[in-house]
Amino acid sequence: MSAADQVRAMLDELMGTNRDGVIKREQQILFDDPRVCKSFLLGCCPHDILASTRADLGDCRKIHDLGLRADYEQAAKRKDHFYDVEAAEQLQAFINDCDRKIEVAKKKLKETQQELGEDALAKGDDIHALGEQIGTKLAKAEELGAEGRVEESLALMEEVENLKKRKADSEVEYRNAIPASCYQQQKLRVCEVCAAYLGIHDNDRRLADHFGGKLHLGFIEIRQKLDDFSQNLMERRLEKEKARSSRRDDRRDRRSRSRSREQYRDKRRSRSRDRHRRKHRSRSKSRDRKRKSKDKRKRSRSRSRSNSR
Template sequence: MSAHEQMRAMLDQLMGTARNGETDRHGVKFYDDAVCKSFLLQCCPHEILSSTRMDLGECPKIHDLALRADYELASKTKDYFYDIDATEHLEAFIADCDRRTTAAKQRLAETQEELSAEVTEKANAVHELAEQIGQKLARAEALGEEGMVEESVKLMGEIDELRKKKAVAEQEYRNSMPASSYQQQKLRVCEVCSAYLGIHDNDRRLADHFGGKLHLGFITIREKLAELKKTVDKRREERGASERERTGGRRHYTQPLSQQKQTRSRSHRSSSKERRRD
């Protein structure tokens, strides 16, 4: 993106579609069905996971920073209940991801050498310690980049302790199985983003994973969904009440078909009697 395009996007984000008097520049409003409501709430997976291994491509609905700015301004005075739309969108997306995770676990169970319960427990202990190291290392590096040196150093101390525990766990795992089997890469599936992690992955590889855009993107999506789900039932009730208030509580009653026929029949007989009297 050129400097000019970046500046234009920044102005769109700050001022919306009405900047420079361009009130109808887009020909679409943020409340139109064609606009992505998850994008307006900054939680569309198409945007969050762009340029990752799981890039979803362009969202079928419109993403526009100016429309988001319009929505943020309008939502200060009116409730549009777009959090409900976003909840349903993210629920469907995460459900699909969880199905892929389950399928990946099944494939591993079918293709990897089956281990005894004792060996599996030891392998899982190594995996869990390795994941803790990778997560903390990624966090320590991020803190260092933000200038929070003291916090970063404290985390590195915790990482050193975890490495000692991992070395002990690896030795127990190694001693529990033949050398030929130990050399084989034992994989597991990341519960957050469904990527494969190996028991022999080094700290750098794990830190790159846990600090990478894909994994962090999934954390963002899952945390946003968890936040939305806390209030979605109440919000649905509020939306229903708002709709009833807007329509004045009117309900359109449609007479059952059998009653409609009876009414027409009585009306027809009454008309026939009137004609005979004449």
């Protein structure tokens, strides 16, 4: 890439695709175009992370453009586009394929190596774990030294020396725990992260080159991104389930309040009917009393006229 191309890419990354002015929409590719790699927008496309490694996947079939990433980052501040869902699916498929390769490699090694006891296997795993710590810390110490952080680098190198002593002791125990006839067959292990073959007695330089190398660190980055996406998706599901549960509770409360209001109205109507019945009975009794009183007066007048005759 020429200097002009590098400057152009930096401007695209900082200012987006419209840095040279507004482009006609029909001529412009937007970040939400299906042809754009959503994993690239989130900075986790395996094609970029593992470029120029033994696991190089070649060019991604979808569009990678730093300007589109800048556009997406600006848009993501206003709205969640849920691109991590698509990216998680892509990374999960990639990691599943890698894990299958790891299992196949383990199976091949098992076929060429004699079966060992649990104690010997445990010691071999300890050596492998110590080797990983040595390689990781040694690579980190070199990085700190290159940055001028000498004291931190020296502190890590001291830890590396202690780990090397422990590893040497474990190697002696491992050698004594397995038959001499199969010792040479037990040297290889499969890296659980990137599926590379590691020698159980690899020197420090080899371990540092592996555990601090682009391939191993790239797989760590991809796996970490996948874990982060999975965690975010889980939190989203929990929030969605909580919101759904809250809506159910709200509907239940509304129905309960509606039933309560209906019951209250029914009670009011019932009381109103009762009052109406009581009033009706009271009026009926009053009319009956008046009628009886009137009849009584009539009879009294009738008797009075009869007596006067």
